[in-house]
Amino acid sequence: MQYLLMIYQSEAEAGKIDAATSQKIIEEYGAFTQSIIQSGNFKAGDALQPTSTATTVRVRNGKTLTTDGPFAETLEQLGGYYLIEAKDLDAALAIAARIPDARYGSIEVRPIMVFE
DSSP states (O other), X not given: OEEEXXXXXXXXXXXXXXXXXXXXXXXHHHHHHHHHHHTTOEEEEEEOXXXXXXXXXXXETTEEEEEXXXXXXXXXXXXXXXXXXXXXXXXXXXXXXXXXXXXXXXXXXXXXXXXX
């Protein structure tokens, strides 16, 4: 079964991390990503640009409306994701717990809906 692991973190708090710690976290992400590629769990994954680069689209009464910024103001923002294959939810949760930002933010684990 496939799961989307959504990585949430506070952009404000992430901005306070010094360069050495930031580099260490990047290296941890590299090692984590390599481990799930080698185990066959990895399907896709990417980091996202900051929310200041986001544009939200809504269609109301046939009109397309765009707003600069994310959909909602929150303490934590979606910073990236992994799409993984795991045998069950417990296996997906175990993988999510290994994501470096699980120590600083939160990881939402959601099964992918399959349409047949």
